[in-house]
Amino acid sequence: MFVGPDMSPMVAPDACAANHQHLPVTDEQERALQTQERLRAIRAAGADVAAMLKPPLYRPVEEQGSRTLYTAHYRPVEGRVTYYWPGESWQQSFGDFTPGSRTVTLGVAD
Numbered sequence: 001m002f003v004g005p006d007m008s009p010m011v012a013p014d015a016c017a018a019n020h021q022h023l024p025v026t027d028e029q030e031r032a033l034q035t036q037e038r039l040r041a042i043r044a045a046g047a048d049v050a051a052m053l054k055p056p057l058y059r060p061v062e063e064q065g066s067r068t069l070y071t072a073h074y075r076p077v078e079g080r081v082t083y084y085w086p087g088e089s090w091q092q093s094f095g096d097f098t099p100g101s102r103t104v105t106l107g108v109a110d
Contacts, residue, residue: 033066049073053086061106069106 002010025035038056045051052058052071059068071084079094085104092098 049082049084053084058086067106070104 002012025033030036034056041051041057045057049071057068058071059066061067073082073084075081080091081093082089082091083102085106088102088104090102
């Protein structure tokens with residue numbers, strides 16, 4: 001689902017999304033963010049979460065434009081989520097929730 005304060009909820013056409021709600025994008029936005037290139041890479045990756053932590057999908061803080069803060073793999077039927085950063089992950093679930101926080105150094109993809 002795509003949800004946001006300025007839009008009605010919409011069914012997403014893909015299982016994975018990262019700010020691809022408003023297609024097509026302007027030429028300026030495409031040059032800055034490589035939206036179409038990244039969307040093709042997401043579709044090609046399918047369920048491969050590791051692909052999300054490599055360029056062009058992972059965008060380190062050193063690059064201009066948007067950056068990747070984390071990747072999340074949601075499994076609602078299981079009540080689980082895993083958050084990913086290069087070299088680190090954190091799993092939580094409704095059945096085994098552990099309160100906590102993470103400090104992660106954002107940088108270059110592995």
